[in-house]
Amino acid sequence: MKVGLFATCINSIYFTRTVTATRTVLEKLGVEIIETEQVCCGQMHINSGYPDLAKPLVDRVEKNFKDCDFIVAPSASCIGSLREHEDRPELVAKCFDLSEFLVDILKVTDVGATFNHRVTLHTTCHSLRVAKLGDKPQQLLRAVRGLELIELPESDSCCGFGGTFSVKNSDVSGAMLADKMRNISSTKAEYVVSADNSCLMHIGGGLQREKSSIEVLHLAEILANTNG
Amino acid sequence: MTSSRDDILKRIDQAKLGMKATSPSRSYETTSPLSHEELLDLLEDRIVDYKATFTRSNNVPATIAQLLSQYSLTTIVVPEGLPSDWVTGTIDHKLSSAELDGFDVVITSSEVAIAVTGTIILNHSRTDQGRRAISLVPDTHICVVSAKNVVGTVVEAVRRLNPLDHQTWISGPSATSDIELERVEGVHGPRNLHVVLDLS
Amino acid sequence: MAKGYSGVSLPFPTLAKTALEDTQLRTNLARATTTIRNKRAKVVAEVGDWEALRQAGHDIKMESLSNLSTHLTQFEKEFTSAGGHVHWARNSQEACEIVARIAKENQVTSVVKVKSLTTDEINLNEYLGARGIEAKETDLAELIVQLADEHPSHILVPAIHKNRDQIRDLFVEKIAEAREGLSNNPRDLAMTARVHLRNRFLSARMAVSGANFAIAESGTLCVVESEGNGRMCLTLPEILVSVVGIEKILPKWTDLEVFLQLLPRSSTGERMNPYTSFWTGAGDGPSQRHVILLDNGRIQTLADENGREALACIRCSACMNVCPVYERTGGHSYNSVYPGPIGAIITPQLLGPGLAKTLPFASTLCGACYDVCPVKINIPKILVHLRANENRANASISEKLAMRAAAYALRPDGLKILARLIRATSPLLTSSAFTKLSKSLPVAKKWMAFRDIPRTRLNKKP
Numbered sequence: 087m088k089v090g091l092f093a094t095c096i097n098s099i100y101f102t103r104t105v106t107a108t109r110t111v112l113e114k115l116g117v118e119i120i121e122t123e124q125v126c127c128g129q130m131h132i133n134s135g136y137p138d139l140a141k142p143l144v145d146r147v148e149k150n151f152k153d154c155d156f157i158v159a160p161s162a163s164c165i166g167s168l169r170e171h172e173d174r175p176e177l178v179a180k181c182f183d184l185s186e187f188l189v190d191i192l193k194v195t196d197v198g199a200t201f202n203h204r205v206t207l208h209t210t211c212h213s214l215r216v217a218k219l220g221d222k223p224q225q226l227l228r229a230v231r232g233l234e235l236i237e238l239p240e241s242d243s244c245c246g247f248g249g250t251f252s253v254k255n256s257d258v259s260g261a262m263l264a265d266k267m268r269n270i271s272s273t274k275a276e277y278v279v280s281a282d283n284s285c286l287m288h289i290g291g292g293l294q295r296e297k298s299s300i301e302v303l304h305l306a307e308i309l310a311n312t313n314g
Numbered sequence: 315m316t317s318s319r320d321d322i323l324k325r326i327d328q329a330k331l332g333m334k335a336t337s338p339s340r341s342y343e344t345t346s347p348l349s350h351e352e353l354l355d356l357l358e359d360r361i362v363d364y365k366a367t368f369t370r371s372n373n374v375p376a377t378i379a380q381l382l383s384q385y386s387l388t389t390i391v392v393p394e395g396l397p398s399d400w401v402t403g404t405i406d407h408k409l410s411s412a413e414l415d416g417f418d419v420v421i422t423s424s425e426v427a428i429a430v431t432g433t434i435i436l437n438h439s440r441t442d443q444g445r446r447a448i449s450l451v452p453d454t455h456i457c458v459v460s461a462k463n464v465v466g467t468v469v470e471a472v473r474r475l476n477p478l479d480h481q482t483w484i485s486g487p488s489a490t491s492d493i494e495l496e497r498v499e500g501v502h503g504p505r506n507l508h509v510v511l512d513l514s
Numbered sequence: 515m516a517k518g519y520s521g522v523s524l525p526f527p528t529l530a531k532t533a534l535e536d537t538q539l540r541t542n543l544a545r546a547t548t549t550i551r552n553k554r555a556k557v558v559a560e561v562g563d564w565e566a567l568r569q570a571g572h573d574i575k576m577e578s579l580s581n582l583s584t585h586l587t588q589f590e591k592e593f594t595s596a597g598g599h600v601h602w603a604r605n606s607q608e609a610c611e612i613v614a615r616i617a618k619e620n621q622v623t624s625v626v627k628v629k630s631l632t633t634d635e636i637n638l639n640e641y642l643g644a645r646g647i648e649a650k651e652t653d654l655a656e657l658i659v660q661l662a663d664e665h666p667s668h669i670l671v672p673a674i675h676k677n678r679d680q681i682r683d684l685f686v687e688k689i690a691e692a693r694e695g696l697s698n699n700p701r702d703l704a705m706t707a708r709v710h711l712r713n714r715f716l717s718a719r720m721a722v723s724g725a726n727f728a729i730a731e732s733g734t735l736c737v738v739e740s741e742g743n744g745r746m747c748l749t750l751p752e753i754l755v756s757v758v759g760i761e762k763i764l765p766k767w768t769d770l771e772v773f774l775q776l777l778p779r780s781s782t783g784e785r786m787n788p789y790t791s792f793w794t795g796a797g798d799g800p801s802q803r804h805v806i807l808l809d810n811g812r813i814q815t816l817a818d819e820n821g822r823e824a825l826a827c828i829r830c831s832a833c834m835n836v837c838p839v840y841e842r843t844g845g846h847s848y849n850s851v852y853p854g855p856i857g858a859i860i861t862p863q864l865l866g867p868g869l870a871k872t873l874p875f876a877s878t879l880c881g882a883c884y885d886v887c888p889v890k891i892n893i894p895k896i897l898v899h900l901r902a903n904e905n906r907a908n909a910s911i912s913e914k915l916a917m918r919a920a921a922y923a924l925r926p927d928g929l930k931i932l933a934r935l936i937r938a939t940s941p942l943l944t945s946s947a948f949t950k951l952s953k954s955l956p957v958a959k960k961w962m963a964f965r966d967i968p969r970t971r972l973n974k975k976p
Contacts, residue, residue: 339570
């Protein structure tokens with residue numbers, strides 16, 4: 087099984103701990119990761135209406151990962167975006183979000199993690215409707231020792247990030263974020279987790295501005311955690 | 315100078331050039347798994363839910379008489395083909411809207427009823443159901459539904475109907491939720507609907 | 515279409531900002547959309563073959579569009595041979611002219627109207643009013659909005675932005691039948707409207723309606739409604755004119771077995787709406803029946819291979835009731851008869867290039883709309899397609915350059931450089947100095963208005 091790790095641009099540049107954590111989780115389960123050069127999936131350009139600029143990026147993904155049977159990414163949105171290229175069926179067949187890879191391919195839900203904290207899961211629109219992860223993130227979180235998973239009210243409601251929407255329509259984005267943060271705060275969780283750092287950048291930025299004690303964390307980082 | 319019609323048709327054909335016509339998938343259900351008895355119960359359930367009354371009857375004339383008395387309905391208009399033994403009323407011979415407005419109640423038969431949705435369908439080509447105006451203007455409508463004409467699903471009903479017949483599908487009294495989403499029943503059209511299920 | 519609204523097409527973000535500040539609108543709208551979408555979810559859950567119905571609905575609409583001219587001419591033939599008159603209008607102007615001409619020819623100075631988005635689209639009421647013909651709305655919410663001289667804020671519940679006191683005051687001011695001491699109770703208000711309109715119904719000589727569906731094989735029209743004002747207008751007057759968008763055509767009568775299941779459950783969240791009327795060019799009721807088949811941008815929408823699916827819309831408004839953007843900004847921000855998700859894809863296409871250009875961007879692409887669309891219109895995909903069209907035509911040089919630069923930076927070498935750069939500067943990014951500075955930088959200030967750059971373990975103190 088030749089597995090490539092697709093870090094995603096946002097994780098390569100900023101949320102590097104998510105990449106390290108993903109690597110840790112996979113290697114702990116005996117997966118040998120083929121080293122590949124990292125590249126962006128082009129989602130931002132596609133969704134912002136610049137598909138021509140995205141094409142060379144997607145070509146590069148195909149090229150860099152051509153020797154892999156699986157492309158695993160800690161990002162439901164990037165995987166979801168890659169799987170929409172109906173004209174690239176071989177690429178589509180290889181792409182898996184981390185939670186899908188763990189549950190459907192490696193057939194594990196318990197990755198031996200510990201996290202003694204109250205956690206709520208933001209399900210993300212891409213997880214729900216594009217990548218269609220179902221409840222795989224929840225299955226993985228429930229198997230983490232010491233973790234108390236609290237359901238997030240209105241979890242299927244968009245957080246308001248939407249890529250460039252967060253800037254082009256920042257007022258509406260802010261209104262949606264306010265409601266999302268209100269729901270998160272109501273759970274009294276210590277951490278809000280999701281399969282997408284893009285949403286967490288927006289939610290985390292908002293929580294920090296409000297001086298909330300709630301922190302954001304990617305699912306991979308919880309799954310890699312073994313020391314409490 | 316081309317007419318609007320010709321221009322429209324020409325531009326449509328240009329616009330859809332190359333568009334492939336595929337035969338629609340139709341894998342939806344057509345019938346209900348419920349027995350006929352269960353369908354009658356379901357119909358009753360739905361009609362009562364809509365706050366119309368529902369009376370099962372083996373003697374339609376008697377039931378109609380009872381409803382007229384119970385609800386103090388005296389001036390009655392009927393379509394000309396309504397069975398004469400059901401009730402005595404003024405036969406509609408192209409009465410004006412103003413004249414129709416003077417009647418307490420209209421009594422008609424019906425074409426088919428759909429149990430799942432609680433819908434009663436009037437076929438205005440039939441003389442026992444009459445033209446559209448008579449079942450619209452009076453404030454009370456007594457509608458006789460034959461048990462034999464109750465089907466389960468919308469699909470079954472559509473397939474029994476002829477599109478060239480004018481129809482009115484009725485699923486309860488009129489309603490609006492336009493003011494603060496609070497539902498108000500009986501806006502225009504008959505505010506009172508009494509369904510008689512003819513079991514004979 | 516936009517003309518009847520503000521006359522000036524303000525961009526969505528600007529209108530949205532104003533709407534967000536209107537707390538009554540937001541509260542009312544949130545309540546309305548939440549209530550209706552929950553009702554919808556409940557009745558849809560009852561239908562075991564819902565997905566099969568959606569697929570059939572989608573397929574029938576697309577097949578109908580692929581043979582549109584055949585179906586339209588067949589409809590014309592059937593409706594005409596039954597005694598009706600079919601007219602063809604390329605645009606709002608032609609459609610309005612036809613309605614006015616029919617009124618004038620029959621010495622009609624006042625028409626009653628059934629709620630019809632298509633007639634709103636062509637600004638019919640204003641056109642008739644300017645020519646001395648009164649167009650009286652008879653749908654309760656449309657009546658309220660007409661009396662208040664405003665525009666609808668929601669397709670299904672157009673007066674949701676008004677509360678009962680405002681409506682009571684409006685009726686007392688404008689309706690002769692409103693009695694002294696009229697309460698604000700919705701029942702009393704509705705009964706006032708009943709009395710007010712009843713005389714109009716019984717004496718009107720001409721009515722104007724739209725149609726939900728038009729059946730090609732039989733020349734049959736169908737109107738779906740709740741209040742009974744439709745039945746009144748379609749039955750009692752001597753003259754009926756129905757303005758019907760060409761995309762409303764369905765090939766066969768039996769196609770209705772699909773749509774009469776999809777529409778009521780998707781729109782009002784009922785198993786079936788109270789009244790549905792079906793008629794052709796002859797039969798009891800109006801002695802003169804007219805249909806105006808309307809283009810007004812539909813053909814140019816049909817011509818777009820990636821955008822034409824928007825024409826499958828059956829105007830249920832389910833997409834609006836689940837849209838997080840619409841819920842917070844309401845109908846007026848879209849400056850269109852068609853707001854919300856469907857509005858964002860159909861308005862730019864009907865109006866043509868360069869107009870309504872901010873609408874395709876008024877979305878986070880969350881996909882909730884696609885999930886509930888009864889005819890499976892892939893709204894997010896079409897939004898992205900329209901964004902690409904818009905950028906190709908109108909994107910600013912600075913944005914194009916920025917995107918080009920970003921695409922370059924997101925390649926492998928670029929990512930490596932950026933990663934190193936961020937690692938070096940990350941403590942700065944979350945510092946208060948940077949926050950202050952970025953609030954004055956063009957794009958950054960939009961982010962920083964209510965968010966920080968979140969600290970990660972990169973720049974967080976252990």
